[in-house]
Amino acid sequence: MMQNIYIIGIGLIGGSLALDIKRKRPEAIIHGIDNSEDHLNQALELNIIDEKAALDDLEKADLVILSIPVDASVELLPRVLDRISDFGLVVDVGSTKLDICEIVKEHPKRRNFLAMHPIAGTEFSGPKAAIPDLFQHKTNIVCEVEKTAFKLQEKALNLFSEIGMRMRYMNPESHDKHIAYMSHLSHISSFMLGKTVIEKEKNERDIFDMAGSGFESTVRLAKSSPAMWTPIFKQNKENVIETLEDYIANLTQFKEMMEKDDFDGVYNEMKDTNYIKQILNGIS
Amino acid sequence: MMQNIYIIGIGLIGGSLALDIKRKRPEAIIHGIDNSEDHLNQALELNIIDEKAALDDLEKADLVILSIPVDASVELLPRVLDRISDFGLVVDVGSTKLDICEIVKEHPKRRNFLAMHPIAGTEFSGPKAAIPDLFQHKTNIVCEVEKTAFKLQEKALNLFSEIGMRMRYMNPESHDKHIAYMSHLSHISSFMLGKTVIEKEKNERDIFDMAGSGFESTVRLAKSSPAMWTPIFKQNKENVIETLEDYIANLTQFKEMMEKDDFDGVYNEMKDTNYIKQILNGIS
Numbered sequence: 001m002m003q004n005i006y007i008i009g010i011g012l013i014g015g016s017l018a019l020d021i022k023r024k025r026p027e028a029i030i031h032g033i034d035n036s037e038d039h040l041n042q043a044l045e046l047n048i049i050d051e052k053a054a055l056d057d058l059e060k061a062d063l064v065i066l067s068i069p070v071d072a073s074v075e076l077l078p079r080v081l082d083r084i085s086d087f088g089l090v091v092d093v094g095s096t097k098l099d100i101c102e103i104v105k106e107h108p109k110r111r112n113f114l115a116m117h118p119i120a121g122t123e124f125s126g127p128k129a130a131i132p133d134l135f136q137h138k139t140n141i142v143c144e145v146e147k148t149a150f151k152l153q154e155k156a157l158n159l160f161s162e163i164g165m166r167m168r169y170m171n172p173e174s175h176d177k178h179i180a181y182m183s184h185l186s187h188i189s190s191f192m193l194g195k196t197v198i199e200k201e202k203n204e205r206d207i208f209d210m211a212g213s214g215f216e217s218t219v220r221l222a223k224s225s226p227a228m229w230t231p232i233f234k235q236n237k238e239n240v241i242e243t244l245e246d247y248i249a250n251l252t253q254f255k256e257m258m259e260k261d262d263f264d265g266v267y268n269e270m271k272d273t274n275y276i277k278q279i280l281n282g283i284s
Numbered sequence: 285m286m287q288n289i290y291i292i293g294i295g296l297i298g299g300s301l302a303l304d305i306k307r308k309r310p311e312a313i314i315h316g317i318d319n320s321e322d323h324l325n326q327a328l329e330l331n332i333i334d335e336k337a338a339l340d341d342l343e344k345a346d347l348v349i350l351s352i353p354v355d356a357s358v359e360l361l362p363r364v365l366d367r368i369s370d371f372g373l374v375v376d377v378g379s380t381k382l383d384i385c386e387i388v389k390e391h392p393k394r395r396n397f398l399a400m401h402p403i404a405g406t407e408f409s410g411p412k413a414a415i416p417d418l419f420q421h422k423t424n425i426v427c428e429v430e431k432t433a434f435k436l437q438e439k440a441l442n443l444f445s446e447i448g449m450r451m452r453y454m455n456p457e458s459h460d461k462h463i464a465y466m467s468h469l470s471h472i473s474s475f476m477l478g479k480t481v482i483e484k485e486k487n488e489r490d491i492f493d494m495a496g497s498g499f500e501s502t503v504r505l506a507k508s509s510p511a512m513w514t515p516i517f518k519q520n521k522e523n524v525i526e527t528l529e530d531y532i533a534n535l536t537q538f539k540e541m542m543e544k545d546d547f548d549g550v551y552n553e554m555k556d557t558n559y560i561k562q563i564l565n566g567i568s
């Protein structure tokens with residue numbers, strides 16, 4: 001039974017988890033903890049949480065979900081674990097996994113912690129961004145599952161399966177390395193595309209009439225929250241820098257092909273990359 | 285009256301135009317011309333065109349739409365204009381406008397030509413990619429409108445308004461310069477993102493389970509047709525190279541900030557670029 005569920009950080013992810021969990025476990029009480037009193041009040045009004053709570057209440061928790069920026073998670077997690085009972089489980093859902101696993105490696109309550117990363121989201125943030133069914137058919141990367149008490153992981157993973165997540169197991173090093181390519185790089189490429197266009201066109205607002213669905217799709221992630229993404233890039237610095245080096249090298253090579261009028265080369269680059277179709281068909 | 289409409293190139297754009305025009309002008313006969321007999325047969329089966337035709341039939345045309353790769357358009361347009369009657373209009377819909385306007389500058393039938401670029405599309409191609417309502421609320425850039433006979437432009441622009449296009453007028457130089465930022469750069473950034481990820485992960489197919497909606501959206505344009513895009517980059521070479529230089533410089537600066545642990549700088553870059561939200565809200 002998971003009666004008392006505490007969500008620390010009632011934003012897009014925490015709020016969406018609250019909505020889905022409440023539908024599957026109508027008997028559960030969803031307690032919300034957030035630095036922002038405004039966000040807590042919004043979450044109450046939107047029926048995302050049942051009541052407000054504080055860290056000192058966590059001894060009553062059956063499940064705690066930590067869904068705050070990854071730098072804050074690393075700082076807060078040990079203090080959350082200090083307060084949890086032997087029967088409570090703490091789950092974090094951040095986009096980096098190495099630092100968070102490292103910080104609790106020797107914690108006496110390590111078996112009461114489960115590290116995971118549900119790969120789901122939108123470019124919006126805050127409780128108003130919470131939506132039902134966000135995790136339907138989405139991959140959830142679970143790290144160091146063997147370090148979590150079996151009964152606790154079983155209860156939690158059953159719940160997360162019920163709200164639609166598909167589990168994949170990976171060590172934190174591999175997670176951080178691959179997610180840099182599959183997610184973090186996309187965000188930077190999109191932010192820098194937005195920056196390049198804004199810098200060039202800021203004095204010519206009419207030009208944005210020329211934005212088509214292609215531009216919108218490619219620049220969508222540039223709407224994302226800097227408060228969430230800055231700590232992710234900081235924690236995953238080495239891997240992200242490596243992806244940027246690869247990306248910049250590929251762009252530079254493409255530019256040099258154009259400069260040398262090697263348009264057969266340009267054609268082949270694009271033809272080869274069309275292979276992404278098969279890959280994406282495989283996943284969706 | 286536009287009774288006889290010829291569409292040269294029955295792909296995504298030509299086919300979608302055919303579908304919308306037929307709905308607004310049920311009395312019109314849509315004639316299809318295409319290098320690919322397969323595409324012509326598909327277009328007939330899909331009721332996108334009423335009949336097949338050949339270049340020699342164009343003297344009967346009231347309207348000809350040229351929707352083929354931009355290098356082929358520049359080559360074919362003068363020969364199409366040679367065949368057109370005084371009462372026929374030829375429209376091209378390519379993504380570059382300078383070369384096409386240049387090639388017919390001195391053509392005796394220049395007044396029977398209208399250069400335009402409807403900013404609409406998907407990442408798919410061919411007649412099966414044709415969809416109704418593709419042009420609803422989409423910007424159509426019209427170049428050198430003053431060089432087209434008034435009665436012909438009026439008839440054509442009325443028709444294109446009826447299928448939902450919003451006209452914007454611009455000279456070909458400005459079109460090519462700005463579209464490099466608003467469209468061509470997005471395609472290259474997306475292709476190179478796809479390439480970077482495929483190169484890194486090609487031997488680890490499981491990793492693509494980590495692809496979320498963010499990656500899918502940012503890499504979507506990498507599914508686009510190389511046969512269509514290579515000639516666009518070739519014709520707009522100087523402008524596209526300039527956008528790539530700006531983009532690479534911004535990515536490099538971002539990487540250097542990370543290397544120097546300047547995460548306040550990283551935060552501010554993203555915060556400033558969030559301004560794209562207001563811009564995109566303004567357009568959609």
